[in-house]
Structures are given as structure tokens and as C-alpha cells.
Amino acid sequence: MKKIILGLSVLCLIAFTSCKENAAKKIDDNNVAAAAVRDASASKFPVLEFDKKEHDFGEIEAKTKVKTTFTYKNSGDAPLVITDIKSTCGCTVPQDWSREPLAPGESGTFSVEFNGSGSNKVSKTINITANTEKGKESVKITAFVKPDPNAKKPSVTPTIKAQ
Incomplete structure (x- = not known):
């Protein structure tokens, strides 16, 4: 029992003597200022604005390739980086976008x-992955795709029922 009390006493003595320094004195004002600047800039995001959110090709013939261009602007406070542009299927191919950061206003x-x-x-739908606040735009x-006039029409053969 004496050994347990002696052991606990030594443990308490070590714990109390190791906490001599005040933790508030360890804070460096330069680090606090750097963290404030970092946090202020972390809340600034680029904003991706489009000239149009939807394009209608109107009526097109089947198997006819059509192309349009979407123009976008970074109206936010940080450089915009578009990492990927994908469509919901393989029949629509997005291309020719800059992978370089786009400065605010550009x-x-x-x-x-x-x-x-x-x-x-x-x-x-074409999905744009970028460093905006939502992450995806x-x-x-x-289009209204008209049937191909040269396509073979399924032939209808009459069926005769045996009696």
C-alpha cells in the first residue's frame, strides 16, 4: 500500500512540475497573422458564370453532327481552375477548354x-468540375432529332393464322 501511495505521489509531482509554462505565452503573433490571412483567402472562391446555361440546336437530321460554344467568366475573387468537363453520354463531346487558371474577371x-x-x-447535360464553392456546375x-430519311423502315409482313 505504501508503494502505491508513493508511486501516485511521484506521478502527481511529475505532472504538476511539468506544466510550469503558460500555454498562452507560446502563441506567436506572426503565426496568428498568417493564419488570419490564410483563413480570409480560403473563403474566397471563383464564381463560374455562363453566357447561356442551355443551347437549343432546334430541329436536326439524325446522325448530323452539330457544335456550339459556351462562353464562361470568372466573376469570383480567386483564380478559376476547370479540372474536367464531361457529358452524360458518349454522343456529346466537350472539348477545347483551358486547363490553366483563369484570373478573376477573365x-x-x-x-x-x-x-x-x-x-x-x-x-x-454537360458537367463542369471546377474549384468553385459547389465544385460542379x-x-x-x-435538340429535336428528326428520323433519318435514308434509314431502312422495318417491313411489315402480314401473319396468317391457321384455322
């Missing part, structure tokens, strides 16, 4: 090519 473009697949009213293309 503009850029990317093009989207649609190969005319599908039929009737077709709508495709999107634009849309639509």
Missing part, C-alpha cells in the same frame, strides 16, 4: 459537339 470558352443520335426531343444542350 473569360474562356469550351465547345460541345453532339452527333445527332437519338430521336425526337433529346436533352444532354452544369450546362445543357437540347
Whole structure:
């Protein structure tokens, strides 16, 4: 029992003597100022604004390739970096966007090519991955795809029922 009390006493003595310094004295004012600047700039995001959020190609023939260009602007407070642009399917191909940072106030473009697949009213979404606050933005293309006049029409053969 004496050994336990002696051991606890030594442990308490070590714990109390090791905490002599005041933690508030260890704070460096230069580090506090640097952290404030870092936190203020961390709340600034680029804002991706488009000249149009949707483009309608109107009526197009099936299998006809059409192309449009979307113009965007960085209206935020930090450089804009677009890391990826993808469509929801392989029939729509986004291309020609800058992978370099876009400074606040500057503009850029990317093009989207649609190969005319599908039929009737077709709508495709293009997703833009960037360093904006949401992280993802999107634009849309639509078209009314008319049937291909040269396509083979399925032949209808009459069926005769045996009696």
C-alpha cells in the first residue's frame, strides 16, 4: 500500500512540475497573422458564370453532327481552375477548354459537339468540375432529332393464322 501511495505521489509531482509554462505565452503573433490571412483567402472562391446555361440546336437530321460554344467568366475573387468537363453520354463531346487558371474577371470558352443520335426531343447535360464553392456546375444542350430519311423502315409482313 505504501508503494502505491508513493508511486501516485511521484506521478502527481511529475505532472504538476511539468506544466510550469503558460500555454498562452507560446502563441506567436506572426503565426496568428498568417493564419488570419490564410483563413480570409480560403473563403474566397471563383464564381463560374455562363453566357447561356442551355443551347437549343432546334430541329436536326439524325446522325448530323452539330457544335456550339459556351462562353464562361470568372466573376469570383480567386483564380478559376476547370479540372474536367464531361457529358452524360458518349454522343456529346466537350472539348477545347483551358486547363490553366483563369484570373478573376477573365473569360474562356469550351465547345460541345453532339452527333445527332437519338430521336425526337433529346436533352444532354454537360458537367463542369471546377474549384468553385459547389465544385460542379452544369450546362445543357437540347435538340429535336428528326428520323433519318435514308434509314431502312422495318417491313411489315402480314401473319396468317391457321384455322
